[in-house]
Amino acid sequence: MSENDAATTPARRGCGTMPVHHLLMAEDPAYAANRVQIENQAFAYETGTEATERVGLTHIPVVVHVVFHTAAQNIGESQITSQIDVLNQDYRALNPDIDKVPEVWKPLVADSRIEFHLATHDPQGQPTDGITRTQTQATKFNMRSNAVKHSSSGGHDAWPDDRYLNLWVCPRIFDPKDPNEILGYAQFPGGPAETDGVVIGHQFFGTTGTAAAPFNGGRTTTHEVGHWLNLLHIWGDDGNGCNGSDLVMDTPNSGGPNFQTPHFPRLSCSNGPDGDMFVNYMDYTDDKSMYMFTQGQVARMEATLDSARSSFNGA
Numbered sequence: 001m002s003e004n005d006a007a008t009t010p011a012r013r014g015c016g017t018m019p020v021h022h023l024l025m026a027e028d029p030a031y032a033a034n035r036v037q038i039e040n041q042a043f044a045y046e047t048g049t050e051a052t053e054r055v056g057l058t059h060i061p062v063v064v065h066v067v068f069h070t071a072a073q074n075i076g077e078s079q080i081t082s083q084i085d086v087l088n089q090d091y092r093a094l095n096p097d098i099d100k101v102p103e104v105w106k107p108l109v110a111d112s113r114i115e116f117h118l119a120t121h122d123p124q125g126q127p128t129d130g131i132t133r134t135q136t137q138a139t140k141f142n143m144r145s146n147a148v149k150h151s152s153s154g155g156h157d158a159w160p161d162d163r164y165l166n167l168w169v170c171p172r173i174f175d176p177k178d179p180n181e182i183l184g185y186a187q188f189p190g191g192p193a194e195t196d197g198v199v200i201g202h203q204f205f206g207t208t209g210t211a212a213a214p215f216n217g218g219r220t221t222t223h224e225v226g227h228w229l230n231l232l233h234i235w236g237d238d239g240n241g242c243n244g245s246d247l248v249m250d251t252p253n254s255g256g257p258n259f260q261t262p263h264f265p266r267l268s269c270s271n272g273p274d275g276d277m278f279v280n281y282m283d284y285t286d287d288k289s290m291y292m293f294t295q296g297q298v299a300r301m302e303a304t305l306d307s308a309r310s311s312f313n314g315a
Contacts, residue, residue, distance in 0.1 A: 044303070065132045065155070069137070079209030087218070091112045119164055170200075171201070183201055183220045184221065205218070226293070248296035
């Protein structure tokens with residue numbers, strides 16, 4: 001067993017999306033300009049001045065790029081399909097643990113009307129199972145350089161981002177500026193096509209195989225795909241300042257991320273009696289403690305599907 005396989009599972013969730021976002025904002029003027037337009041659209045949908053005309057379900061083809069160093073990291077099809085199943089349950093509000101949402105928030109639970117399926121045709125139109133497999137010499141991947149997204153650095157190149165949700169599953173992800181384990185990260189809509197998608201460590205992907213507790217419920221991918229659809233962390237990424245916002249009106253103001261398995265109510269920022277919505281997929285709790293998206297979050301997803309990711313409508 002390699003050192004990478006033997007490494008212990010982290011006690012707390014770590015997401016690399018915001019550092020990647022800040023890096024793009026600083027280095028890519030086109031991304032910064034796109035983000036302004038995308039957020040203007042999201043604000044209009046969230047406040048009700050505009051509404052989606054999307055009807056029925058939006059079907060999103062997924063390609064899973066398995067990038068592995070050891071045989072154990074070359075995850076099986078059952079682990080991959082278990083993750084697709086979780087995405088479809090969570091995004092349709094059909095997850096079996098949804099009854100654990102506290103009563104006060106049950107009226108806010110929303111079905112995004114998004115479903116995911118493994119791609120059946122590759123970019124050249126040839127039949128595919130929606131899975132690519134790449135053996136690499138790398139034992140971990142730097143999220144800031146997006147190394148796993150390029151064949152030239154031991155990863156796999158993205159499929160066209162207007163036709164597929166690219167999911168990379170790989171050995172460990174690291175941030176050279178953060179000593180904590182990174183479970184996954186995503187690129188918000190509006191960024192470069194060649195790096196668009198979601199990256200997840202193999203130990204945090206799906207519900208079987210190499211998936212390890214407390215992150216073996218598939219919710220890391222649910223969380224990161226939320227970012228891909230333009231959802232923010234529920235506390236607004238201001239540390240513990242109580243001044244940040246996820247730009248969603250029906251998620252309570254929260255002081256910072258919640259970890260592990262809190263008990264209701266978990267109070268911060270004078271937000272009693274109900275406290276933080278730590279059961280939301282966009283918090284940092286363990287997989288078994290997150291169960292829901294809200295109506296406001298779905299409005300942001302709808303704005304994204306009607307703008308930056310409109311190529312998936314009618315797919």
